[in-house]
Structure formats: structure tokens, C-alpha cells
Amino acid sequence: MYLNNFEYFAPKTPGEALDLVGRMGNKAKVLAGGTDLIIMMKEKMIQPEYLIDINNVKEFKGISYEPGKGAVIGAATKISELEYSPVIRDKYFALHQAAGELGSVQVRTMATIGGNSCHASPAAETPTPLVAFGAKVVISSVSGDRELPLEEFILGNRKNALGEGELLTQFILPEPAPKSASRYWYIGLRDAMEIDAVNMAVNIVLENDGRTVKELTLVMGSVSPRPLVSVEVPGILVGKEFNSELVEKAAQAAAGEAKPISDIRASAEYRREVTAVLARRLLQAAFDAAREV
Amino acid sequence: MNKDFTQVGRSVPRKDGPIKVKGEAIYTGDMVLPRMAYGKIKRSPYAHAIIKKIDYSKALEMPGVLAVVTGDEAPNKWGIVPQTANEVALAVGKVRFYNEGVAAVAAIDEETAEAALDLIEVEYEPLPVLTDPFESMKRANEVRIHEDAPENILHSGDQLFGDPDKAFAECTYILEREFSTSYVNHAFLEPHTSLASYDTQSGQLQLWSSTQVPHYLHTQLSIVLEMPMSKIRVTVPAVGGGFGGKGEASSSDFCAALLSRKIGRPVRIVFERSEVFATNKGRHPCHMKVKIGLDKDGYIQAVDFDNTMDGGAYAGWGIVVMFYTASMIHLPYKVPNARANVRRVYTNKPTCGAMRGLGGVQPRFAMECMLDEMAEMIGISPYELKMKNAVESGYRSVSNLHVPHTEYKKCLQTAAERSGYLEKHGKLPFGKGIGLAGGYYISGTAYTLYQSYKPHTTVLLRVDTEGGATLHCAAADIGQGCNTVMAQMAAEALGIRYEDVHVISGDTELGTFDLGSFASRLTYASGVAIKEAAKQINDKLFEVAAGMVGCRADQLEVKDCRFFSKFEPKKTIEWAKVVDVYTNSVGTLTGLGHFSPPRLKGIDLTRGKRVQGANIGHSPTFGFSCQIWEVDVDLETGKIRVDKVTEAGDCGQAVNPMSVDGQVEGSILFAMGQALYEEMKVAPDGKIINASLHDYKVPTAMELPEIDTTIVDSYDPTAPFGVKESGEGPVQPTIPAITNAIYDAIGVRFTDLPITPEKVLKALKEKREKEKSEGK
Missing domain, CATH: 3.90.1170.50 (Aldehyde oxidase/xanthine dehydrogenase, a/b hammerhead)
Structure with missing residues (x-):
């Protein structure tokens, strides 16, 4: 279980980091939390020649929030920081929930929000709510920055949209709409340290009447190679008064959209069934919470 | 409980506690x-x-x-x-x-x-790779795993006690069921x-x-x-x-x-x-066919037990575990007639071996679930059925297992009362359930891997002015706490304090002979040896103390670090002073004690005939316990949440009640893993596909339910300090108690493990479809 020999760099500024990423290209791997990377190296799945540790670049870390504009989260921000951030809890509750369910305390202390999206595991926790919030990512390189919706950044199992010489540096989360709320949950065997069989986030916006659904996003994780944004669920509920009949219809629609596989954690059939359950429960929970806002 | 004890029965912190908590304990890898x-x-x-x-x-x-x-x-x-x-x-x-x-x-x-x-x-x-025991037996002509095992079977055993066929013919209630258990390991x-x-x-x-x-x-x-x-x-x-691994x-x-x-x-x-x-040597997957017969009043008349065990590649503990599974059907209920046909089969998988409560867990799962079902057949509470059939002190099974002392009924009673079992069972809303199961385990096992009367444990006690009292024994403290309980028993026997006894163990050169830490044997075995060794020291010190206080040696007692006359308590002297006088004149004091387990024959008492393998499971005494589990089944996801576990155990006199609680709580979480989460998954080519603690799911602290434990008042007069085991018995009732609780919640009886949410959801669906087709 030993790592291959590699050269280690620890840039201190964004410029240094982007310069290294640009020069070393595919021979390098970026070390953020290392909770996936080091395991892959130990298991000899990858053997990078260079590691670029971005933990010393303070510009890549931290959560900033401006009322009315939204939040910007540095890609090297630790999951535990999201878990305990009052802003994330107040404004982006589903992300707070997902951060609290990722791995173990030890893993959350090391792992980063950027790594969770870049690793692009279909069962990843944070991309699901981030996509539900309409998060965009900032991709930086020596030649400048570009922005991409997160759902377009994650391309599939362990595939992302980073080109050679590019680094994921920020997540931009829009300001939550008034009368909105979000919820996240998952289905797994245990209540901790679980690889989710299914996870899901719902972000709902209500009209002023507190009953009519104005906007809705439902995102499913672990039932497709990348976060799956439901097309049918908003079609069923948006513009309608929220009621259990529609919720049931929406839940079945979500299950129908899911494209799960069978693996050692669960069968496709089970995943599909509980997708409907999660959808039903989260739609209700998010609606109840939005009414309280 | 013996109220005269001062050192045995104390909840003292363990000898190895502080250094482990501080990270200072030195493991081999350090x-x-x-x-x-x-x-x-x-x-x-x-x-x-x-x-x-x-x-x-x-x-x-x-x-x-x-x-x-x-x-x-x-x-x-x-x-x-x-x-x-x-x-x-x-x-x-x-x-x-x-x-x-x-x-x-x-x-x-x-x-x-x-x-x-x-x-x-x-x-x-x-x-060709054989991963299934039935396929292994079937293809033995073509694929042989060991040259000396032409049928791919390590060993098989057929045991007959009494006349089960005749008994079944006269039974009012008969139930036959098949059970399978999963492939799990210890995860130490x-x-x-x-x-x-x-x-x-x-x-x-x-x-x-x-x-x-x-x-x-x-x-x-x-x-x-x-x-x-x-x-x-x-x-x-x-x-x-270690847990057997x-x-x-x-x-x-x-x-x-x-x-x-x-x-x-x-x-x-x-x-x-x-x-x-x-190389895990985990628990044997067992494929069991069990038949139980009761008379019209609900008394067990016969048990028929058939077990095919997946043993993996080598022999290991296999033959012992195999005969244990056969032996385990004879307690904790009275079974007058029994038959066991058991076989342990080779497969191309890691060898199965000893795992906490070996041989007991699988048949207990089957029998406790079946008795639950049979109680329903009769229309009485499972509690009543189990109380009715429970063994009593002095019971001797038809296979010659002798139970000198038991408080099993008190365990059932205590757990039922504390959990409100009788008020809740069968009356909770759909999705919520309560389940009861009992169990027992050997203590100080009598079967010997040595075919001789050699002592299984020897303890050397040494008393020196410089060293206080030191206990030498090559026993291994693997975290179960034997160093602590041996020190407590030695302190009790010498009349001094636990804190003053040093233990030198785990070394074949410094310690006297011990067979090892398995089969819940050490507390009992070392207890016998400690008593004998301490008596030799006390006899010598009594003579000196008697002269010093002015009375006869046989009138003296030693307690709380003092010698005193039973009749004239004012005639007293400090233990250390007497030791000083003795060692300054005679020199170092030593006492040597041994334990040889009783050798009971494995016989069919109705015929007086020897039965091969039936002496396995014989033990000088047995621990008993009952667990009652309350579960909440998520009817939509199949997920099982455990709300509460109520446990009551008979471990004889608890030497260290705090350690007993630890053993019980650890046992509950340990066995809960096999019931609900853990399973090694083997691909057709023999590779374990979840060979990491990432993918092999042991319960986490989040799964830990509320646990209410009671050490029932017990004292085995035939045992040293009244003790019995507490480290393996408490795993026995867990799996059937959960399974019975799930039945109470959703009306489905599971017969294979682990009971995953996916299986629960599937069973619920099948049940609904069946009810629909029956027009309910």
C-alpha cells in the first residue's frame, strides 16, 4: 500500500498554483483533501509524477456570502467547514445536510468541496445539493477564468470538464429566492460512513400564497453516472398548488427518470423504489420548510 | 451475588484501561x-x-x-x-x-x-473454483480440494439421543424450517x-x-x-x-x-x-434444517437438526465448531429426544473458524425463531413457551450436559418486565415490533484439544516484601479483561486489594501454562487455580499471623489487608506486617494452582452409549441471558431502526460489573452486525469483493441502540467465586431477538442473514401481493 514516488509542490498563491497546473498538465494531480486521491494512489489506480498541494493557497479556501448576491465557496474549503458554517445552514440547508453526511468526521476534516465534485463519484454527496441550488463552478487557468454550471462540469463517473492546465477554484451559489427551502437526504445501509445507494436534494420556491409552487429543482445522486436533474418533477408541480396527489405523481416520475445500476450496495430495482420514497419525503419536507420562511 | 466479597464484584477500572485510552499501550506493530x-x-x-x-x-x-x-x-x-x-x-x-x-x-x-x-x-x-458447499459436495468426484477428503467434507457427524421419531409421532405441534446464516468475520x-x-x-x-x-x-x-x-x-x-480470529x-x-x-x-x-x-477464520455460514416437536401442553419433545457448514479451504477449528452446533440444541431448554446430522464442507474460500460464541449463534437463530413461531401456533406468548421449557439448576441434558446452576428463568423474567414485553408483544402498530430470544454459552469448557488430563490453566502467585503480590499466568489479555479479573480474584483470595496485585501474563516464558483465551474459559479456569494458589500462601501466612496476634491459625481470616481472629476480632494485624515477618525469615512465598476441567462423557443417557462429538459443549457451568429488541421498520425503505434493547444476563457472580456491561454492550453491537449489515461477498472466482472496512459494513456508533442491561442476581456455588462467562453468551440471543421483533413489526419471518432493507422491502411487497390475491 505504498505510493509511487512523486515530486511534491505546495504553491502559496493562485498564480503559482495555476502556473504549476499549466506546466505539468496531465502528469500532475492536484492534492486538496486527498481522501480519494491518496487511496487511488495506494491502490495503484493512478501513479502521478507530480502532486500539487493547493492547501496553502488561502484564496482557494473559505466561504463568503453577500446578502442579495449569494455565496462564493473556495474549492479547497473543507467539508467540515461547510457542515458547521452558519451561512450554509441558514441559506443552503441541503448543502449543510449533505456535508454532514459525507464520510466520517476524519474524512470531513480533510476532504474538500472541490475534490468531491472533481472526483465525480456518482454517489458523491455535495454535488447533488449544489446542482439543486444552480451552483456554477469557476475554472481557472493561466489564461483566465471560465464559468460552467456544475451539472455541466461533472460529466460522468470520475469524469469532469477540466481541460489540461485547468483548476477548479470556486463554487458560486445564487442567493436563495424568497419563500424557498431546500432539503437533502440519502438511502444507505448505515447511518454513518455510508456510500449512498441513492441521494437527493430538493430546492423549492413558493408563491406568496404559500401553497403554489413557483420553482422547483429535484436532483438525484447515485442513480445515474452524474447528478440527475429531474425534468418531469417541476413539470408536474410548478404552477400548481402543492398536494399529496401531485407529490405522489412527482415521486413516481422521479423514480421513472432514475437510471440506477445494480452493484454490491443495492439492486437497481431497490434504488428505483426508494428514489420515489426519497422524492416524496423531501418534496414534503422542503415544502413544509418553505412555508415557514 | 456474594455480599461478603470486597474485591470480586467491584467495578474497578481495567488494568489496561488508562494506557489504551492515552494511546500508550504497545501493540506488536508498535x-x-x-x-x-x-x-x-x-x-x-x-x-x-x-x-x-x-x-x-x-x-x-x-x-x-x-x-x-x-x-x-x-x-x-x-x-x-x-x-x-x-x-x-x-x-x-x-x-x-x-x-x-x-x-x-x-x-x-x-x-x-x-x-x-x-x-x-x-x-x-x-x-475449478468451488464457493458453495452444496456444489462442492456434488462436484467432489471431479474437483477435489484436499486429497484426503474425497467428498470435499472435512468431517460429518450423526448423533442420536433418545427416540426422536417416536417422540415426533406423538407431538401435537411440529414445525420444520430452513435457515441460512451469512459469511462474516470479526472485524477486530x-x-x-x-x-x-x-x-x-x-x-x-x-x-x-x-x-x-x-x-x-x-x-x-x-x-x-x-x-x-x-x-x-x-x-x-x-x-x-481477537473475537476468535x-x-x-x-x-x-x-x-x-x-x-x-x-x-x-x-x-x-x-x-x-x-x-x-x-485469512479471516470467521463464522461458518450454516444451512440448517430444523424440526421441533411440542406436546399438547407446549413442552418440547424432540429436536431434529441438520446442518451443512461452509468451512472454506482448510480444517481450522472446523470439527469443533461443527460438533458445537450439534451440542447447542440441548440447552437452554429441556430437549428429551434429539438428532443431529452435521457436516462441514470444504470450499475455495478463506477458512472459517472460531468467532465469538462459536457454534451457538447459528442454531440459536433457528431455534429461538422457531419457538417464537410455535408459540403463535399454540396461541401463547413466546415468553410463556420459553419459561415453560427453560432449564433449571441441576438439569442434565439427554446428551449428558450438566447445568449445575442457572438463573435463566430470572433472565427471561427480568428482561420481559423491564421492557414491558408482555404488554407490547403483538399489540404494537404495524411497522413497530418487539422480539424476545434467549441463549446460553459454555464457561470454562470441558472439551480438551489435548486428549489428556493435563491442567488447562496454572497460576503462580508470588508474595514478596518488595513486590507485593504478583500473579503469573501465560493467559492472553486480548482486551476481554482477564488481567483485571484475575487480579480481582487473587486480591479476594489473598484478602488484599485489587490495586495491589500485579499481573504478568501473555508470555510463555514468564507465565505458567494456560491453554488460551477462547471458549469463555479464563475467568472460571483461572479462578479455580487462583483459589488453590492463594490457599497455599494463606496457610503459610496464617501460621505466622497466628503467632503474632496470639490465636490458632485456623481461627484466622484475612480481609481488607488484615488478618483477624474470627472469634476475637480485636486480635488483628496488618497483612503487610505478616508478609514482612515471613519473607524476612523464610523468604519469598509462592503458591501454585491448577485447573483441570471435568471430563464428562458425551453419551446418549437413554442408552448409555457413547456418541461421537457429544462431549464438545460440555462445560463445568454455563452462562445464560435473554434479550428483547424493539424495532421500527420503515415500511417504505425497508430500513430497520432499533429503538431499544433490554438485556438480562446470568453470568454468575460478576467479578467486575463494569466489564460485564462492556462485554454485553459489545456483544449486542457485534451480533447486530451479522443480523443487519455484515456479509463477505464472494465472486464466482472466489475473490472477496468487499474485503475492506469501507465496503464490509460493521455497525457504527450511529447504529448503537439504547441498551438496558441487568446482571441478574446469581451465584454458582460450584464455581470459583460463583463465576460464569459473560463474553460470548450475550451474542447468542441477538440475531433471533431482532428477527422476532421484525416479525412482530411486519409479519414476515426472515430465515437468512443479513436482514437488509432491500430484503425487507421485497418481503413486504410479496406479503401485500399475497394478501391481495387471497382477497384480504
Whole structure:
């Protein structure tokens, strides 16, 4: 279980980091939390020649929030920081929930929000709510920055949209709409340290009447190679008064959209069934919470 | 409970507690010796294959590599059961499970050793892989795993007690069911670790090992290395859990020793978790057909037990576990007629062996669930049925198991009362359920792997002015706490304080003989030996003390560090002063005590005929317990949440009640893992596909339910200090209690493990469809 020999760099500024990423290209791997990377190296799945540790670049870390504009989260921000951030809890509750369910305390202390999206595991926790919030990512390189919706950044199992010489540096989360709320949950065997069989986030916006659904996003994780944004669920509920009949219809629609596989954690059939359950429960929970806002 | 005890019955902090909590305990893997080299084992990528050729010349050429050994250099067979020993240090000629060791390397560091493994070239001729015991028996003509086992069966046993056929014919209620249990392992924290140091001058070998069985390891090393035992010393540093998985030698022990002898330098081998899975010796998956018959009043008349056990590649503890499963049907209920047909089958998987509560867990699952179902057939509470059939003190089973003392009924009663079982059972809303199960386990086992009357435990007590009291015994404290309870019992017997007793254990050179930490034997066994040893010391000190206080020696007692006259309590003197006088004139005081378990014959009492294997499971006494589980089933996801566990146990006199609670709580979480989460998944090619603690799901702290434990008032007058076991009995009721609770919640009886949300959801769906088709 030993790592291959590699050269280690620890840039201190964004410029240094982007310069290294640009020069070393595919021979390098970026070390953020290392909770996936080091395991892959130990298991000899990858053997990078260079590691670029971005933990010393303070510009890549931290959560900033401006009322009315939204939040910007540095890609090297630790999951535990999201878990305990009052802003994330107040404004982006589903992300707070997902951060609290990722791995173990030890893993959350090391792992980063950027790594969770870049690793692009279909069962990843944070991309699901981030996509539900309409998060965009900032991709930086020596030649400048570009922005991409997160759902377009994650391309599939362990595939992302980073080109050679590019680094994921920020997540931009829009300001939550008034009368909105979000919820996240998952289905797994245990209540901790679980690889989710299914996870899901719902972000709902209500009209002023507190009953009519104005906007809705439902995102499913672990039932497709990348976060799956439901097309049918908003079609069923948006513009309608929220009621259990529609919720049931929406839940079945979500299950129908899911494209799960069978693996050692669960069968496709089970995943599909509980997708409907999660959808039903989260739609209700998010609606109840939005009414309280 | 004996109210006169002052040291036994105290909830003292464990001897090993503070250093473990502070991270200061030294495990084998923490040890570094001068010039120490590092060993690694090359493992087979096939689960069943002939080894055509091993070429390690390139590995030897690699800078930093010191030596390579292969199986041909140490072909002597070892095994925990001498009659069935068929394992080797490294595979000889053939591999029989995926990741079996074929060669071992020693190098100047672990990284070099690991890299050298890739340079060892092994040529294999793959053979068909058998992963299922039924397929293994069926295809035995064509694929043979061991040459001496033509049917791919290690051993089978047929036992008959009384006349079950006649009894069944007269029964009012008969139930037949099939049960299967899953393939699980211990998941102890510390992987197998061995450090060997061979001195080329003296020819002396010392092995530090994470083992439960220093003595057995000692004998096996002697066989494999062809060295006399007197030239070998086994030392057990702190051990990070065993649960049976370290109850045999490990290939790490042999490979470290062989490599050290070859290079004349110490060699340390630490297993990866994947290697622990590969060589795990976990619990036998059992496929059981069980038939139980009751008379019109609900009394058990007969049990018919058929068990096919998936044993994996080698013998290990197999034959013992097999006969245990047969033995376990005779208690904790009165069974006048019984038949057992059992067989343990070879497959190309890691060998199954001993795991906490071995042999008991699988038949208990079947029987406790079936009695639950039969109570429903009769229309009475499972509690009533179990109370009615429960054994009492002095009971002797038809197989000659003798229960000198039991408070089993008190366990059932206490757990039922504290949980409100009778008020809740059958009356909770759909989705919520409560389930009851009982269990028992051996204590101080009478079966001996030695076919002799040799004492199984010897304790040397030493009293010196300088040293206070010191207890020597080669027993292994693997975290179960034997050092603590031995010190408490020695303190009680000598009339001094627990804090004043030093324990030297886990070393075959410094300690007197002990068979090992397994079969819940040590508290009982060491207790007997401690009493005998302490009496010798007390007898000598009484004479001196008597002279000092002015009374007859036989009028003296010793307690709270003082000698005093029973009749004139004012005639008293401090223990230390008497020791001073004794040692200053006569010298060091020692006492030696032994324990030999009673040798009960395994016979059918109705005929007086010997029954093969029926003496396994005999024990000088037995621990009993009852658990009641309350579950909440999520009807939409199938997920089972455990709300509460109520446990009541008869462990005789608790030596350290705090440790008993720890054992019980640990047992509950341990067995809950097998019930709901854990399972090694094996691919058709024999590879374990979830060989990590990431994918093999042990319960976490989040799954830990609320647990209410009660140590019922108990004292076994035939046992030293009234003690019984508490480390393996409490795992017995867990699985059936959960299963019965799930039945109470959703009306589905599960007969295979683990009971995953997916299975629950599927069963609920089938139930609904069935009810619909029946027009309910």
C-alpha cells in the first residue's frame, strides 16, 4: 500500500498554483483533501509524477456570502467547514445536510468541496445539493477564468470538464429566492460512513400564497453516472398548488427518470423504489420548510 | 451475588484501561527492534490452482531484499485441532483460496518488501473454483480440494439421543424450517501482526504476536519450524481484539519466524486489512434444517437438526465448531429426544473458524425463531413457551450436559418486565415490533484439544516484601479483561486489594501454562487455580499471623489487608506486617494452582452409549441471558431502526460489573452486525469483493441502540467465586431477538442473514401481493 514516488509542490498563491497546473498538465494531480486521491494512489489506480498541494493557497479556501448576491465557496474549503458554517445552514440547508453526511468526521476534516465534485463519484454527496441550488463552478487557468454550471462540469463517473492546465477554484451559489427551502437526504445501509445507494436534494420556491409552487429543482445522486436533474418533477408541480396527489405523481416520475445500476450496495430495482420514497419525503419536507420562511 | 466479597464484584477500572485510552499501550506493530527487517507475503490471484513453479531470483536481486521463503521450506502441517491439522505456513503445491500466501519476502523496509513481491514469478494451473458447499459436495468426484477428503467434507457427524421419531409421532405441534446464516468475520481493529527474533548463536526464537493462544502458537511454531518448544518463546503485547480470529496461529507468525531464522535479524509482518479478510477464520455460514416437536401442553419433545457448514479451504477449528452446533440444541431448554446430522464442507474460500460464541449463534437463530413461531401456533406468548421449557439448576441434558446452576428463568423474567414485553408483544402498530430470544454459552469448557488430563490453566502467585503480590499466568489479555479479573480474584483470595496485585501474563516464558483465551474459559479456569494458589500462601501466612496476634491459625481470616481472629476480632494485624515477618525469615512465598476441567462423557443417557462429538459443549457451568429488541421498520425503505434493547444476563457472580456491561454492550453491537449489515461477498472466482472496512459494513456508533442491561442476581456455588462467562453468551440471543421483533413489526419471518432493507422491502411487497390475491 505504498505510493509511487512523486515530486511534491505546495504553491502559496493562485498564480503559482495555476502556473504549476499549466506546466505539468496531465502528469500532475492536484492534492486538496486527498481522501480519494491518496487511496487511488495506494491502490495503484493512478501513479502521478507530480502532486500539487493547493492547501496553502488561502484564496482557494473559505466561504463568503453577500446578502442579495449569494455565496462564493473556495474549492479547497473543507467539508467540515461547510457542515458547521452558519451561512450554509441558514441559506443552503441541503448543502449543510449533505456535508454532514459525507464520510466520517476524519474524512470531513480533510476532504474538500472541490475534490468531491472533481472526483465525480456518482454517489458523491455535495454535488447533488449544489446542482439543486444552480451552483456554477469557476475554472481557472493561466489564461483566465471560465464559468460552467456544475451539472455541466461533472460529466460522468470520475469524469469532469477540466481541460489540461485547468483548476477548479470556486463554487458560486445564487442567493436563495424568497419563500424557498431546500432539503437533502440519502438511502444507505448505515447511518454513518455510508456510500449512498441513492441521494437527493430538493430546492423549492413558493408563491406568496404559500401553497403554489413557483420553482422547483429535484436532483438525484447515485442513480445515474452524474447528478440527475429531474425534468418531469417541476413539470408536474410548478404552477400548481402543492398536494399529496401531485407529490405522489412527482415521486413516481422521479423514480421513472432514475437510471440506477445494480452493484454490491443495492439492486437497481431497490434504488428505483426508494428514489420515489426519497422524492416524496423531501418534496414534503422542503415544502413544509418553505412555508415557514 | 456474594455480599461478603470486597474485591470480586467491584467495578474497578481495567488494568489496561488508562494506557489504551492515552494511546500508550504497545501493540506488536508498535515494536521496533535493532536491525529489524520487514516481511510481506506474496498472495495467489487464484482461489484454486496448482502451483507449477515459483521463481524468486529477480526479487532476491533487488537491492534491499534480504530473503525469500516459500512453502517447500516449511511443509509441516499445522492446525489448532491436532487430529485435522492440514494448513501450511505458505502454500505447498496448491492454493485453495484467493489470496493464499505462496511466498514471503524480508527486506530492509516495508516498501522494498512490497515492491519485491511483484518480482516473484509464480506459474499456476487454475482449477475449478468451488464457493458453495452444496456444489462442492456434488462436484467432489471431479474437483477435489484436499486429497484426503474425497467428498470435499472435512468431517460429518450423526448423533442420536433418545427416540426422536417416536417422540415426533406423538407431538401435537411440529414445525420444520430452513435457515441460512451469512459469511462474516470479526472485524477486530488490530490486524494480525507478528515480530520474530531468532538468535543465531543460541538458536533461540522469540515471537511477539497479536494472538489469543500463545500456547497453541508455541506448539505450532515448534511443528512448522522443527524446533523444540524450549527454544521458542511467545510473547503477547497489547492486542487490539481477537473475537476468535486470533484463536489460531496466523501465517504472519510462521513467515516472520521463518524469515528471521533465515537472515538472523528480527522480522516484523503487519497484515493489511485485505490480508485479514483473506485469512479471516470467521463464522461458518450454516444451512440448517430444523424440526421441533411440542406436546399438547407446549413442552418440547424432540429436536431434529441438520446442518451443512461452509468451512472454506482448510480444517481450522472446523470439527469443533461443527460438533458445537450439534451440542447447542440441548440447552437452554429441556430437549428429551434429539438428532443431529452435521457436516462441514470444504470450499475455495478463506477458512472459517472460531468467532465469538462459536457454534451457538447459528442454531440459536433457528431455534429461538422457531419457538417464537410455535408459540403463535399454540396461541401463547413466546415468553410463556420459553419459561415453560427453560432449564433449571441441576438439569442434565439427554446428551449428558450438566447445568449445575442457572438463573435463566430470572433472565427471561427480568428482561420481559423491564421492557414491558408482555404488554407490547403483538399489540404494537404495524411497522413497530418487539422480539424476545434467549441463549446460553459454555464457561470454562470441558472439551480438551489435548486428549489428556493435563491442567488447562496454572497460576503462580508470588508474595514478596518488595513486590507485593504478583500473579503469573501465560493467559492472553486480548482486551476481554482477564488481567483485571484475575487480579480481582487473587486480591479476594489473598484478602488484599485489587490495586495491589500485579499481573504478568501473555508470555510463555514468564507465565505458567494456560491453554488460551477462547471458549469463555479464563475467568472460571483461572479462578479455580487462583483459589488453590492463594490457599497455599494463606496457610503459610496464617501460621505466622497466628503467632503474632496470639490465636490458632485456623481461627484466622484475612480481609481488607488484615488478618483477624474470627472469634476475637480485636486480635488483628496488618497483612503487610505478616508478609514482612515471613519473607524476612523464610523468604519469598509462592503458591501454585491448577485447573483441570471435568471430563464428562458425551453419551446418549437413554442408552448409555457413547456418541461421537457429544462431549464438545460440555462445560463445568454455563452462562445464560435473554434479550428483547424493539424495532421500527420503515415500511417504505425497508430500513430497520432499533429503538431499544433490554438485556438480562446470568453470568454468575460478576467479578467486575463494569466489564460485564462492556462485554454485553459489545456483544449486542457485534451480533447486530451479522443480523443487519455484515456479509463477505464472494465472486464466482472466489475473490472477496468487499474485503475492506469501507465496503464490509460493521455497525457504527450511529447504529448503537439504547441498551438496558441487568446482571441478574446469581451465584454458582460450584464455581470459583460463583463465576460464569459473560463474553460470548450475550451474542447468542441477538440475531433471533431482532428477527422476532421484525416479525412482530411486519409479519414476515426472515430465515437468512443479513436482514437488509432491500430484503425487507421485497418481503413486504410479496406479503401485500399475497394478501391481495387471497382477497384480504
